[in-house]
Amino acid sequence: MENFSLILAIVVVTALAFDFTNGFHDTANAMATTISTGALKPKVAVAMSAVLNLVGAFLSVEVANTISKGLVDETGIRPEVIFAALVGAILWNLLTWLVGLPSSSSHALMGGLIGATIASAGMGAVHGDVLVTKVLIPAIAAPLVAGIAALLATRLTYSLGKKADGDASKKGYRAGQIASAGLVSLAHGTNDAQKTMGIITLALVAGGTLAPDSDPPMWVILSAGLAIALGTYLGGWRIIRTMGKGLTDLQPQQGFAAQTSAATVILASSHLGFSLSTTHSVSGAVMGAGLGRKGGVVRWSTATRMFVAWGLTLPAAALVGALAEYVTGFGAWGTALVAVFLVGSSAAIWKISRREVIDHTNVNETEEPAGVVTTAMAAVTPPPVGTTTEELSATIPAPSSEPTPSQATV
Amino acid sequence: MKIDWAALGSVFGVSLVVTVALVGLFTLGISGLSRRERAVAQGDSAALAVTGAYACFAACAAAVGYGIYLIVA
Numbered sequence: 452m453e454n455f456s457l458i459l460a461i462v463v464v465t466a467l468a469f470d471f472t473n474g475f476h477d478t479a480n481a482m483a484t485t486i487s488t489g490a491l492k493p494k495v496a497v498a499m500s501a502v503l504n505l506v507g508a509f510l511s512v513e514v515a516n517t518i519s520k521g522l523v524d525e526t527g528i529r530p531e532v533i534f535a536a537l538v539g540a541i542l543w544n545l546l547t548w549l550v551g552l553p554s555s556s557s558h559a560l561m562g563g564l565i566g567a568t569i570a571s572a573g574m575g576a577v578h579g580d581v582l583v584t585k586v587l588i589p590a591i592a593a594p595l596v597a598g599i600a601a602l603l604a605t606r607l608t609y610s611l612g613k614k615a616d617g618d619a620s621k622k623g624y625r626a627g628q629i630a631s632a633g634l635v636s637l638a639h640g641t642n643d644a645q646k647t648m649g650i651i652t653l654a655l656v657a658g659g660t661l662a663p664d665s666d667p668p669m670w671v672i673l674s675a676g677l678a679i680a681l682g683t684y685l686g687g688w689r690i691i692r693t694m695g696k697g698l699t700d701l702q703p704q705q706g707f708a709a710q711t712s713a714a715t716v717i718l719a720s721s722h723l724g725f726s727l728s729t730t731h732s733v734s735g736a737v738m739g740a741g742l743g744r745k746g747g748v749v750r751w752s753t754a755t756r757m758f759v760a761w762g763l764t765l766p767a768a769a770l771v772g773a774l775a776e777y778v779t780g781f782g783a784w785g786t787a788l789v790a791v792f793l794v795g796s797s798a799a800i801w802k803i804s805r806r807e808v809i810d811h812t813n814v815n816e817t818e819e820p821a822g823v824v825t826t827a828m829a830a831v832t833p834p835p836v837g838t839t840t841e842e843l844s845a846t847i848p849a850p851s852s853e854p855t856p857s858q859a860t861v
Numbered sequence: 862m863k864i865d866w867a868a869l870g871s872v873f874g875v876s877l878v879v880t881v882a883l884v885g886l887f888t889l890g891i892s893g894l895s896r897r898e899r900a901v902a903q904g905d906s907a908a909l910a911v912t913g914a915y916a917c918f919a920a921c922a923a924a925v926g927y928g929i930y931l932i933v934a
Binding site for chain 2: 507510511583584588592596597599600601603604605607608611612614616617618619620623624627630631634637638641707708711712714715716718719720721722723725727
């Protein structure tokens with residue numbers, strides 16, 4: 452029994468760690484455009500986002516309940532499986548943060564869960580069609596929807612606002628950006644903080660501490676909200692730089708159009724029952740806004756690396772999750788080994804990141820973090836929008852053939 | 862495999878219309894305010910433009926309010 456509560460404690464701590472990485476991974480979604488256009492000072496922007504994330508965490512427990520009550524069959528799940536899933540998700544989040552690429556934390560979590568489930572219950576436990584409808588289609592749809600909306604909105608705001616200049620327009624676009632970024636933060640808090648709450652609740656149910664179908668207890672809500680807010684405040688400056696400066700150069704009008712489009716897509720999709728990833732929507736919106744301005748360019752090399760990362764997210768996290776689950780299967784020392792490995796590789800990633808520090812002081816410098824994965828970044832003339840689709844569908848199936856980069860980290 | 866094209870389509874349609882409408886309204890509001898700025902500089906007032914501007918902003922604020930409502934609900 453003592454051993455049992457220990458594994459539960461480990462799961463809760465790991466879940467909060469995931470929540471933390473989720474927070475700092477996704478600060479970019481809400482605040483990258485606001486920071487890069489100078490609407491808010493970097494520190495102010497992340498502080499505001501953190502507060503709104505915290506507020507969002509308390510607004511409802513709807514999402515948490517769908518996770519803890521529906522996603523997986525509660526009866527078959529052991530805390531070790533959840534632990535293994537979280538290990539996969541955290542490592543992928545840290546790795547993509549290191550190379551400064553935005554990728555979906557939800558996909559990482561799903562990938563981890565899928566991998567761990569396969570390792571523990573076999574291939575049959577995963578439904579391929581659910582994978583396509585819940586992961587693949589949204590991953591292609593989100594950037595397209597948000598991108599096209601942002602593109603049209605950018606065109607419109609430039610042509611309507613031709614005569615708008617001076618102080619009034621500067622202040623106006625600033626206020627607009629802050630409002631839409633605030634909405635994205637709030638939505639993120641309700642969605643993503645609650646995912647962690649759902650996971651912790653699921654673990655508590657699986658461990659027998661909570662009765663099945665319970666709502667998350669107060670301490671779970673509070674700690675999950677705080678973890679995501681703290682992560683958000685510390686800010687994934689590397690990803691903010693990629694999204695705000697790396698993909699395209701944003702002017703206030705574009706930042707406003709992009710952020711409004713992203714906020715609308717996120718809210719519309721979650722409300723209409725076709726959930727789209729925040730990260731994918733925001734990245735798509737930023738690119739759409741980049742294409743919408745006359746003379747605007749999208750750096751397709753950065754965009755392509757990002758698409759590859761999206762495609763790899765699920766299989767890579769699944770692979771790590773599966774390996775972790777396999778090792779925890781050896782008993783208590785296996786679990787300890789995985790925990791040590793998680794802490795060790797996180798520390799290593801952090802150590803590597805210190806070689807090239809990116810924080811609030813240099814977040815708006817256009818240079819890419821050289822030497823990590825980066826190749827030269829020539830600004831290419833944008834191909835017509837139609838080609839994005841091909842590029843997406845071409846990069847997404849690739850992961851199965853090359854999950855090697857993540858294997859190297861194991 | 863069943864893909865919910867209807868839901869995807871409505872997400873696409875609603876997002877597109879709402880985004881473009883909001884950004885359009887907001888831009889009109891900004892244009893109105895900057896017209897006042899110019900008018901004031903010349904000693905005029907631009908009452909109509911300003912009223913229109915605030916109406917636009919009010920509509921945007923209502924949309925944000927609805928967004929918050931959707932998040933909470």
